Amino acid sequence: MRRCCEAERDGSESVHVIAAFRLLILTGCRLREIQTLRWDYITDTGMELPDTKTGARRIPLPAAARAALSALPRTLGNPYVIEGKLDGSHITDLQHPWRRLRARAGLDDVRIHDLRHTYASNAVSSGMPIQMVGRLLGHSQIQTTMRYAHLADDPVKRAAEENAARLSGMINAPAPARERPELRIIR
Incomplete structure (x- = not known):
């Protein structure tokens, strides 16, 4: 630009x-x-x-x-x-x-339409839900938006790492039980 x-x-x-x-x-x-x-x-x-x-x-x-x-x-x-x-x-x-x-x-x-793709790719890469990206683009079918789904892998991997690190801290923490956050199993 x-x-x-x-x-x-x-x-x-x-x-x-x-x-x-x-x-x-x-x-x-x-x-x-x-x-x-x-x-x-x-x-x-x-x-x-x-x-x-x-x-x-x-x-x-x-x-x-x-x-x-x-x-x-x-x-x-x-x-x-x-x-x-x-x-x-x-x-x-x-x-x-x-x-x-x-x-x-x-x-x-680079095509003009690549500006639209860049908009969508940036949204997905930043962790925006694919359904929201579809709404922003005016897609009537979620399958149309799904071509950008592979770009969400990095934020998903990062979120998985952060979540696992928190859980790992709860189950491996050497702190006394009263100070350790309680791990609750959700059903």
């Missing part, structure tokens, strides 16, 4: 193009959801999208995404957040700007 900031500063990409990529990584939205995002879909609680791949969808707007939105200029008469070249339109081509930014960053094989 550093290259996006550079492109925004030097004016080689429009503020709307850069905002689109920021919103994609900060919300996990699909490309079309951001391209066609309208200002009237933005509410105090998030984005209310009436028609997505999986139907109507309510998406939380984290502070960083709200900041990206508030930095955008609004053109009177254009209802779209990510403005296109024609008056009153939304952007229709983010592939060309993406290719330029990828080339600038030396990331030739």
Whole structure:
């Protein structure tokens, strides 16, 4: 994303193009959801999208995404957040700007959709439950989200180690019984 900031500063990409990529990584939205995002879909609680791949969808707007939105200029008469070249339109081509930014960053094989994957992978890797990640992504089937499940192995392993260490301390502690935490077997 550093290259996006550079492109925004030097004016080689429009503020709307850069905002689109920021919103994609900060919300996990699909490309079309951001391209066609309208200002009237933005509410105090998030984005209310009436028609997505999986139907109507309510998406939380984290502070960083709200900041990206508030930095955008609004053109009177254009209802779209990510403005296109024609008056009153939304952007229709983010592939060309993406290719330029990828080339600038030396990331030739990264797709726009990989921003959504990065959002999901980061959530899973940080220990977020897979069901919650699915809700954030707007997946209607948990199987769709499960492709990220392998990324949860490290947090699960870490949790298992921490839990076993606590239990081991309870059963192996040399302290007198009255000071040792009691191990309760739960049925």
